Amino acid sequence: MKEDARLKGYSLIHGLLALIVANHESTYHPSVGHAIGDAMDSLNQNMSYDRLKENPDMIAQFVINHVTKEIPVADKEKLKQAIKRGLPLIFKIVDKMWPEPNHPNLKVIGKALHEVDDPVGILKRNGIDIEPELEEFRQFLAEISGRKLKKPKSQTIPPEVLAIAKGLKFADYSDSALKKAEEEILSKIDSLLNSYPEAVELIGHYATLLRLIQRKEFKRLEELFG
Template identity: 40%
Template sequence: MQERGRRISPISYLTYSPTLFHYRGNYVSLALPYFLSYRGLTPPRPIGKQGKKYWSKGVRLMGGVMFFKKKKEEKPKKKTWDEKLEDFAKKYGLPKENIEYIVATYLNPSIGLLKILARASPDGSYKRVAKALSAEKRPSGYILGGSANTHTTKNRAEYNPKAVHLPLLHGFLTLALVHHMGESSTSIGDAIGDALYDWTDLGKGWEELKKNPEEFAEYVLDYLEQNGSVPINRDATKDVIVRAIQKSAKVLDKMIPTVESLKHLKATSHAVSGAVDDPFVVLRNAGIDIEPELEEFRQFLAEISGKKIE
């Protein structure tokens, strides 16, 4: 009776070879392989700690039958950041340098943006809005973000130029709702961030948002109610969101009037970053004066919060 796990290859009788070797619990004839010296194919040789044997090329002979080892699929080579920028530039029909500063505007918002928001705040401070944006918990200050349950999408990952104003709008809307609600809850910043994510997931950008502020306001209200940490008057809060969009649009369109303007992209991305002492100096050096529009926004915040301007 043949022992369990031991099998004599039929081909061994044809080749008159009693020579066998152990391969993964089975017996295989060694006669035929010696006649197959093809492209450097050699007899099995010991390898590894356990002395296991294998064929040096991708051919294995088990029971006299030829098997070809499946080649590992080569993973596509990852593109460099420079190559990705070139791809984005071709996709959106913009110069590569413009794309580079559009990406920076998405990623850079930090202490510079907070200082701009402080100038627009009636109390002249950004502490409350920083708390609502969870900036105090982040080493780099404020960055665009929604709740922990928000997933990154292709539209955001590709830094779509049509939505480049939205990371900045996030700050202004949060500032408005903090003053309207009298709260600095992080649920406010999260709700606006999640609404902006949903908006871009639909392929919509800045121009669509300016034309349909009421529609976008509904997204924010839904998330505020879903979070439930801050009670809201839906009608009154919607009115504040719509007006805040209209007021902040005057500021943001001055900072980036068009994505074709390298001068504005470069100045804005630098001004809102954490690598600047005075964002207003950076903007003025590029011929961008947002002081009148910020003052108008400041008056609006004083109105909805009932606070005097300091």
């Protein structure tokens, strides 16, 4: 079988599958990881990555067969369905990291996976943003484990920031209005620095507004602050 760089993602699939089983069964025994490792080793020897993606039922059954040798499973069919539901989420993560064989991202990924402090940050700085996929997977784990996660609060634009944006629109984005707004925003940011890091969110709103003004992205400015 021709070597497929994405097969390096087997270790990632292994780990994420272990999380599904552990959360569904509320057990974090090392034998779960070993059992899934044995299942993935068997699959790895005989299947390409693309064929693996096309056979979620077979993967789930392989995992069930190996896991049930190590730990008691209350309901095999429910666990199997949870694994089948989780697999597309896992593949979305792997596809983002390994889009094709011999992709230049592989060096970046290798560095990220050996970086204990901020692997997701390293990927993001190199154009590989898997945070949305990881959040979706985290929500899925919470669901199958019976926990409820709070949804992130939507960021409300402060009224003082909105006032500047709306004032610019009212002034039809004239050069004099833009210049005055820039000066006002910079003054606001300078004064807020005395309250950093407590004022970090407000500083971020002002900085976003400033850059949109400087880049003359008025349509986007209206979408965000209108």
